[in-house]
Amino acid sequence: MESTNQLKTLLDKRAEAKLGGGQKRIDTQHAKGKLTARERIELLLDENSFEEFDMFVTHRCTNFGLEDQKYLADGVVTGFGTIDARLVYVFSQDFTVFGGSLSETFAQKICKVMDMALKMGAPIIGINDSGGARIQEGVTSLAGYAEVFQRNIMASGVIPQISAVFGPCAGGAVYSPALTDFIMMTKKNSYMFVTGPKVVKTVTGEVVTDDELGGAMVHGTKSGVTHFIAEDEQEGLLLIRKLLSYLPQNNLEEPPLSVCLDPIDRFEDSLNTIIPENPNKPYDVKDVIHAIADDNEFFEVHRHYAPNIVVGYAKFNGQPVGIVANQPSYLAGVLDINASRKAARFVRFCDAFNIPIVTLVDVPGFLPGTTQEYGGIIIHGAKLLFAYGEATVPKVTIILRKAYGGAYDVMSSKHLRGDINYAWPNAEIAVMGPKGAIEILYQKEYMQIENLEERAQFIADKTEEYKQKFANPYNAASYGYIDDIIEPRNTRFRIIRALQSLATKKVVNPPKKHSNLPL
Numbered sequence: 001m002e003s004t005n006q007l008k009t010l011l012d013k014r015a016e017a018k019l020g021g022g023q024k025r026i027d028t029q030h031a032k033g034k035l036t037a038r039e040r041i042e043l044l045l046d047e048n049s050f051e052e053f054d055m056f057v058t059h060r061c062t063n064f065g066l067e068d069q070k071y072l073a074d075g076v077v078t079g080f081g082t083i084d085a086r087l088v089y090v091f092s093q094d095f096t097v098f099g100g101s102l103s104e105t106f107a108q109k110i111c112k113v114m115d116m117a118l119k120m121g122a123p124i125i126g127i128n129d130s131g132g133a134r135i136q137e138g139v140t141s142l143a144g145y146a147e148v149f150q151r152n153i154m155a156s157g158v159i160p161q162i163s164a165v166f167g168p169c170a171g172g173a174v175y176s177p178a179l180t181d182f183i184m185m186t187k188k189n190s191y192m193f194v195t196g197p198k199v200v201k202t203v204t205g206e207v208v209t210d211d212e213l214g215g216a217m218v219h220g221t222k223s224g225v226t227h228f229i230a231e232d233e234q235e236g237l238l239l240i241r242k243l244l245s246y247l248p249q250n251n252l253e254e255p256p257l258s259v260c261l262d263p264i265d266r267f268e269d270s271l272n273t274i275i276p277e278n279p280n281k282p283y284d285v286k287d288v289i290h291a292i293a294d295d296n297e298f299f300e301v302h303r304h305y306a307p308n309i310v311v312g313y314a315k316f317n318g319q320p321v322g323i324v325a326n327q328p329s330y331l332a333g334v335l336d337i338n339a340s341r342k343a344a345r346f347v348r349f350c351d352a353f354n355i356p357i358v359t360l361v362d363v364p365g366f367l368p369g370t371t372q373e374y375g376g377i378i379i380h381g382a383k384l385l386f387a388y389g390e391a392t393v394p395k396v397t398i399i400l401r402k403a404y405g406g407a408y409d410v411m412s413s414k415h416l417r418g419d420i421n422y423a424w425p426n427a428e429i430a431v432m433g434p435k436g437a438i439e440i441l442y443q444k445e446y447m448q449i450e451n452l453e454e455r456a457q458f459i460a461d462k463t464e465e466y467k468q469k470f471a472n473p474y475n476a477a478s479y480g481y482i483d484d485i486i487e488p489r490n491t492r493f494r495i496i497r498a499l500q501s502l503a504t505k506k507v508v509n510p511p512k513k514h515s516n517l518p519l
């Protein structure tokens with residue numbers, strides 16, 4: 001009899017915890033088009049795989065009448081489960097309890113799953129939907145945030161950390177997602193800012209909405225804070241599952257191999273003609289990526305930010321790789337501040353997690369101008385240079401067309417320990433393009449030629465001479481800087497063979513406390 005009562009108490013308490021802040025607040029959450037903390041976990045994880053911790057935790061605050069307002073689980077649902085049968089740890093903030101605000105005990109719950117994720121070497125996924133520090137708690141809430149930040153920092157480069165922002169994320173609360181590897185936002189209801197619109201108006205007089213200040217599109221296109229923008233939460237959670245399929249569980253494991261039914265020696269004839277005859281004409285490098293990857297699949301990261309460089313994941317014969325590719329169809333694929341930062345962060349993530357890097361090069365150089373120089377292109381460009389030079393994972397580089405100037409060096413060149421560097425036959429590898437080169441080398445001479453036809457002929461002859469010498473891959477290949485010149489349609493096969501040969505690569509950087517990446 002007693003045990004029946006005890007069981008009933010347990011079941012009642014569980015039911016109470018599952019209601020969070022109550023049905024009314026759940027209805028409000030749904031009315032906004034948002035899911036609850038638990039519904040999100042259900043969608044994220046494999047069916048019935050979730051094991052919850054700390055459902056019976058309540059806060060310890062007695063300020064402002066809070067001793068009479070307690071909710072089981074205290075506003076955050078935590079635990080572990082699986083995604084595609086692989087272990088992950090999760091926390092999901094519950095907006096129905098004090099607006100998902102972070103208390104001392106709330107933070108302790110998050111810290112517990114973060115500690116376990118690190119101990120077990122499994123990814124941690126945090127779903128954020130919170131009004132920030134629980135105001136009634138004061139400094140213990142701030143302390144809780146910092147405890148979480150410290151764990152984010154310790155876990156960085158050890159286990160993948162993924163943040164979904166499915167509601168407000170304001171004030172210092174933004175720094176936990178910012179310290180993680182990937183941020184996912186949704187087009188509606190999702191916003192992040194250090195100071196909200198009201199403070200902005202008071203301090204600067206600027207009038208701005210939540211969305212204009214920190215919505216998904218702003219962070220996807222302008223700041224680059226978010227890596228993914230989902231239509232809705234369902235899509236966002238599916239994308240997180242997909243992302244994990246490319247990643248190892250931790251930095252000591254290799255990324256997961258899958259069975260590949262796509263023939264490895266599949267010729268892709270379209271690639272032999274994809275490069276326009278006119279070197280100044282664009283093409284979409286994503287067509288190249290799709291053409292060479294397993295099942296033509298490419299999982300793009302940071303799609304909306306700095307589209308002059310494309311980064312993301314693909315598989316080659318079932319092996320996950322990170323792809324970095326200059327995009328000739330946007331700003332001619334030039335390297336600028338944003339592109340350098342975007343690609344550098346991606347390369348460093350791949351290197352930290354043993355994911356080989358395939359680099360597709362078609363770059364006219366660095367973007368000139370005062371905006372770039374004043375913005376620190378020197379330092380930001382150096383980030384990408386540093387990231388490639390520091391990376392010890394297998395690095396395969398294909399020069400598709402242009403590789404000019406410093407950008408040639410930066411884009412995983414042989415000299416930055418590129419392991420296998422190929423070029424397509426139409427590649428142009430030089431200090432600069434023919435037009436700029438002829439102007440610098442011969443301007444004085446050709447300006448002395450008064451007959452315009454003769455001047456044009458002189459320029460044409462010199463341009464041809466320059467092209468013969470440099471606008472091809474053979475000069476670089478004669479130095480061994482290019483390992484082979486390959487038929488474009490056979491690129492998939494050549495990459496797969498290159499990756500196979502590099503599978504046992506071992507390179508160790510000199511011991512140091514840490515590098516001094518140009519920040």
Ligand code: HXC
Binds near residue numbers: 098
């Ligand atoms: C305690 C909070 C809260 C908070 C919201 N609530 N934020 N309780 N601490 N920080 C409670 C509300 O009282 C309300 O309780 C419920 O959550 C829902 O809030 P609403 O305002 O009704 O919801 P909504 O209109 O959707 O607005 C959401 C919101 C707004 C935009 C998040 O609540 C808001 O502006 N909150 C304060 C945000 C903020 O300034 N936080 C501090 C940031 S500084 P009831 O009982 O009515 O359901 C910070 C420092 C961190 O976080 C530093 C780390 C280093």
